Amino acid sequence: MxxxxxxxxxxxxxxxxxxxxxxxxxxxxxxxxxxxxxxxxxxxxxxxxxxxxxxxxxxxxxxxxxxxxxxxxxxxxxxxxxxxxxxxxxxxxxxxxxNDIGLFFASWATSNWANFDVAPRTICVTGSNGKSTTTALIHHILTEAGRPAQMAGNIGRGVLDLDPPEGGDVVVLELSSYQTDLARALTPDIAVFTNLTPDHLDRHGGMGGYFAAKRRLFAEGGPDRAVIGVDEPEGAYLANQIAMGRNDDRLIRVSSARKLGDWGWSVFARKGFLAEWRKGRQIASIDLREVTGLPGAHNHQNACAAYAAVRALGIAPREIEAAFHSFKGLPHRSQTLAEINGVRWVNDSKATNVDSAAKALQAFENIRWIAGGLGKDGGVSGLLEHLGSVKKAYFIGHSARDFALELAPLAHEICETMEAAVAACARDAEAGDTVLLAPAAASFDQYPNFEKRGEHFAQLVAALPR
The missing domain is CATH 3.40.50.720 (NAD(P)-binding Rossmann-like Domain)
Incomplete structure (x- = not known):
C-alpha cells in the first residue's frame, strides 16, 4: 500500500x-x-x-x-x-x-528515496486502443529482463494498493481518459500515447475534450521522456508540442504505418519488421511476424510503443526480442484460444468499437466473424472497407439485425446468442479458417462487461469436440 x-x-x-x-x-x-x-x-x-x-x-x-x-x-x-x-x-x-491517480503521484516519492542507489521510475500508458496490451507487454519485458516491476491502474491492481518501492523499481500504469482527466498530479518518468480514435465522447463533451484528457498526462508535469504514436493527427500534434526540434530525443515517435527514420529517435513497424532509428541510422530490427502473442498491425504498434518505453530505460534490443516471443498476450485481446482441426479460435472481446474491430479484422485471413452486442453511436458502416478477409459473419445481441443491414451484402447469419454463433462457426469453418470474436459493440445487452463475454466464448470453444 x-x-x-x-x-x-x-x-x-x-x-x-x-x-x-x-x-x-x-x-x-x-x-x-x-x-x-x-x-x-x-x-x-x-x-x-x-x-x-x-x-x-x-x-x-x-x-x-x-x-x-x-x-x-x-x-x-x-x-x-x-x-x-x-x-x-x-x-x-x-x-x-x-482521484487516486493524483494521490498516487503526490505520495509516491518519500524521503526514503535518498537511500536508493537507483530511484524508482514510473511508466504511464494512455491512448484509445492498445493501452492494456502495451502496459502488460512493458511489464513483461521488464520482468523478463530481471527488473523489479509492478503493474496497476486501469489494469491489475489499484495504484494505491501497490507495494512501496525499493531502489530501481519500475511501476507501469495503464491510465484511461477518466483517470487522467481529473488527477491533480501527473508526473510520470516516461509517458506513452498509443493512438486516438473516438470513444467516451459523451463523458468528455466531444473529441476535443477526449484528446485534452489524454494530453494532460504530457502537459501537467511533463515526463522526462515521451513515447508518442504519430499515425493520427492528434499524436502528430502532441509530438510537435513536446519536441524542441527534429533531433530532440526526449521524444520517441512511434508508427505502424510508415518509416520514421529522419527524427532524433523513432521506432516503427513496416511489413512485420520493427526498426529503431536514432539520429538518422538504424540501431536495431526485430521480425514480429512470428510473434504469436502480437498478431496484426495494431499489435505491432503496441510492440513499437513498448519497445520504445523500455529502451528509454536501457533494456537491450536482444532482451526485448526474447520477451516478445514469450509474451502470451492478454485475455480478450486477439487471444488465440485453440486450434481445432486446423481452425484457429481467437477471442478479441475487447474490440468494443469500430476501430478496434477493424484492426482485428486486418490481423487474420479466412475469417468467420462473430460480432454484435449493444451497438454504439455511429454504427458499423466504417467496417465495410475492412471485410476483405471475412468469409461470413455471425451476428449476435441487440444490434444483430442492424449490423446485418449496415454491412450488406456481406454473407451473414443472425445467431442472436453466443452459443448459436459458436455452433454455427464450428459447423461452417474449414481448415485454415480463423473464427474471430471481435464484436464492434458493447456487451451490456447480454453480459455485464466484455470480460464475461470473452469468458463465455472461451468456455464454449473449450467444450468443442477435438
Whole structure:
C-alpha cells in the first residue's frame, strides 16, 4: 500500500466504494487521514462499513464543511455530460476534487528515496486502443529482463494498493481518459500515447475534450521522456508540442504505418519488421511476424510503443526480442484460444468499437466473424472497407439485425446468442479458417462487461469436440 501524504489528521471524503475507492480509503487511513466514505449504492456502503470505514451521507446539506478534499472514483462524471451531485456540491464548497491517480503521484516519492542507489521510475500508458496490451507487454519485458516491476491502474491492481518501492523499481500504469482527466498530479518518468480514435465522447463533451484528457498526462508535469504514436493527427500534434526540434530525443515517435527514420529517435513497424532509428541510422530490427502473442498491425504498434518505453530505460534490443516471443498476450485481446482441426479460435472481446474491430479484422485471413452486442453511436458502416478477409459473419445481441443491414451484402447469419454463433462457426469453418470474436459493440445487452463475454466464448470453444 502507498500511504497518502499531505492529509494527516484531516477528513478526506471518498466517493465511490468499488475496488479503487476502498483502496483509496485504506491508503488515506495509512497516511494519517480520516476517510469518510459514500456510495450511491447500499451495497457499496455496506462493503466499506464492513471494513470499518466511516459512512457519511455526502448528499446532505453542509456535508463538506470540515472536509479537506474529495477523492472520486474515475467512473463518476465530474463535468460532462453533467457533474455528479456530490462532486458539484464539493466544488461549490471550494473543496479540491481529486482521484487516486493524483494521490498516487503526490505520495509516491518519500524521503526514503535518498537511500536508493537507483530511484524508482514510473511508466504511464494512455491512448484509445492498445493501452492494456502495451502496459502488460512493458511489464513483461521488464520482468523478463530481471527488473523489479509492478503493474496497476486501469489494469491489475489499484495504484494505491501497490507495494512501496525499493531502489530501481519500475511501476507501469495503464491510465484511461477518466483517470487522467481529473488527477491533480501527473508526473510520470516516461509517458506513452498509443493512438486516438473516438470513444467516451459523451463523458468528455466531444473529441476535443477526449484528446485534452489524454494530453494532460504530457502537459501537467511533463515526463522526462515521451513515447508518442504519430499515425493520427492528434499524436502528430502532441509530438510537435513536446519536441524542441527534429533531433530532440526526449521524444520517441512511434508508427505502424510508415518509416520514421529522419527524427532524433523513432521506432516503427513496416511489413512485420520493427526498426529503431536514432539520429538518422538504424540501431536495431526485430521480425514480429512470428510473434504469436502480437498478431496484426495494431499489435505491432503496441510492440513499437513498448519497445520504445523500455529502451528509454536501457533494456537491450536482444532482451526485448526474447520477451516478445514469450509474451502470451492478454485475455480478450486477439487471444488465440485453440486450434481445432486446423481452425484457429481467437477471442478479441475487447474490440468494443469500430476501430478496434477493424484492426482485428486486418490481423487474420479466412475469417468467420462473430460480432454484435449493444451497438454504439455511429454504427458499423466504417467496417465495410475492412471485410476483405471475412468469409461470413455471425451476428449476435441487440444490434444483430442492424449490423446485418449496415454491412450488406456481406454473407451473414443472425445467431442472436453466443452459443448459436459458436455452433454455427464450428459447423461452417474449414481448415485454415480463423473464427474471430471481435464484436464492434458493447456487451451490456447480454453480459455485464466484455470480460464475461470473452469468458463465455472461451468456455464454449473449450467444450468443442477435438
Amino acid at each position: 502507498i500511504p497518502v501524504q499531505g492529509y494527516d489528521g484531516q477528513k478526506v471524503a471518498v466517493l465511490g466504494l468499488g475496488r479503487s475507492g476502498l483502496a483509496t480509503a485504506a491508503a488515506l487511513q495509512a497516511g494519517g487521514a480520516i476517510p469518510v466514505c459514500w456510495d450511491d449504492s447500499p451495497e457499496g456502503r455496506a462493503r466499506a462499513e464492513a471494513e470499518g470505514y466511516q459512512i457519511t451521507d455526502l448528499t446532505r446539506a453542509g456535508a463538506f464543511e470540515d472536509i479537506a478534499a474529495l477523492i472520486t472514483s474515475p467512473g463518476i462524471p465530474h463535468l460532462y455530460p453533467a457533474p455528479n451531485a456530490v462532486i458539484a456540491a464539493a466544488m461549490r464548497a471550494g473543496v479540491p476534487v481529486d
